[in-house]
Amino acid sequence: MDNLSPPDPGARWHGEYGFALRELVLKDFRSRYRNMSLGIFWSLLNPLIMMGLLTFVFTQVFPTGRSAFPVFVLCGIIPYNFFALAWSTGTASLMENTALIKKVPVPREIIPVASVLSNLLHVLIQCALLLVFLFAYGFMPNRYWTLLPVIGVFYVLFIIGMVLATSALNVYVRDMRYVVESMNTILFWLVPIFYGGEMIKPAFADIYSLNPIAALVQATRNILMEGRAPAFSLLAKLGASSLIVFVLGWTVFQRLKHRVYDYL
């Protein structure tokens, strides 16, 4: 058998990347749900509460006159929540797995990446919720839905890039987690969650579309609610900024990883 032959002596680690990643994601998922009576319902509870609250405020307190407001809000809150949760848990991931990192020579980046991917599992459950609301409000699939997985992949790369950079920095500068939490609060207001991308003044529109979270929310609404393809410039900016963040995050991580053991 090939995999029983002696491994390459130069390599630090001889494992299977995909298998190790899968086991780590499963660990997160199992440990989160095993002791909970309500199981995956908790993944749905937060977006449902946010949807209810924001719908109440923006139809009853500050009426916006927008139709299908629950769907509109879900298109914003699901991607935002994914980012905010993945970023904060991912930033802490190396610290939380200190015991593992000090014992096992597993490639360091597997740990933050697995943390993002286990959050992605929750997002997939939440997408099912969005689907239910879409159909309930009479939105039907159109050919632009095929763009969604492509946009999604760029979005995940963007989040992995952010998490790689901050998780490595957090090992050396422990206040990184507070920076991340504050940034998340700021982003809640600066991402078009309860307001529409079209309400942004042209002077700010360019800055908005350079933020992959804002760009993804707008593109998702274009596709799901307006039944049209997002502007090419929006998609190009989303793709380019996501790739740049991913490459930067990867580079920062590779530069900082050598002494992670020393500082944990």
Place this chain on the structure above:
Amino acid sequence: MPPAAIEFQNVSKTFARGSGRRMLALEVFRQLAGRWRRSGAGQFHALDNVSFTVQHGRSLGLIGPNGAGKSTLLSLATRVAEPDEGEVIVRGRLSSVLDLGAGFHPDLSGHENLKLNAALIGFTRARIEQFAPNIAAFSGLESALDDPVRTYSSGMVMRLAFAIAVELDPDVIVVDEMIAVGDEDFQQKCLRRIREFREQGKSILLASHSMGTVREFCDDALWLDHGRIRMLGPAAEVTAAYMRGV
């Protein structure tokens, strides 16, 4: 001579002494600029220019007082830490009996932890599936392997961890003190297994404060003192000199 199982070539490892805020910022910037290896003053040399080899089938005992650099040397051999200077080469699959069970997740079952742990150590899926029954048998945990690890006694955790380390058929095994764990029966089993390793021609790197253990299980011994090699030679001679010196 065939290539050695473990090779340390002029290996040095330093740690930062202080951790002031400015130092940390400087550290991050230096690393971002691509210079993570240290040089100069203000550093603590945990290991200083250490070279040795462990040939296939040989076992080396690591002795020295607390703070001599034994743990640092083991962390470099298991590749969890990186040296500042020099090179560490390990030929073959390595597994280690260090902080036993440190990476286990309390809510996962023994089986799930076994798979996760082995995957992270660096064993392939095929190999893990092949050796999982041996691990289960060696641990003697039987049906308890389906229960969450948080329900285990500390002895059971160590038995599982030890079983994972020794039953995946590694070529090189690194042991820190805990050469035998659990109750009397299991301790005997551990010692038998380590003896079998030697008979099978596997290489062992063992750190211990017990000269008796080193003499029984090691061909050679390395005496570390303040991060430097004080003496390297046959186990009987080095342990005798160490006991005279201490």
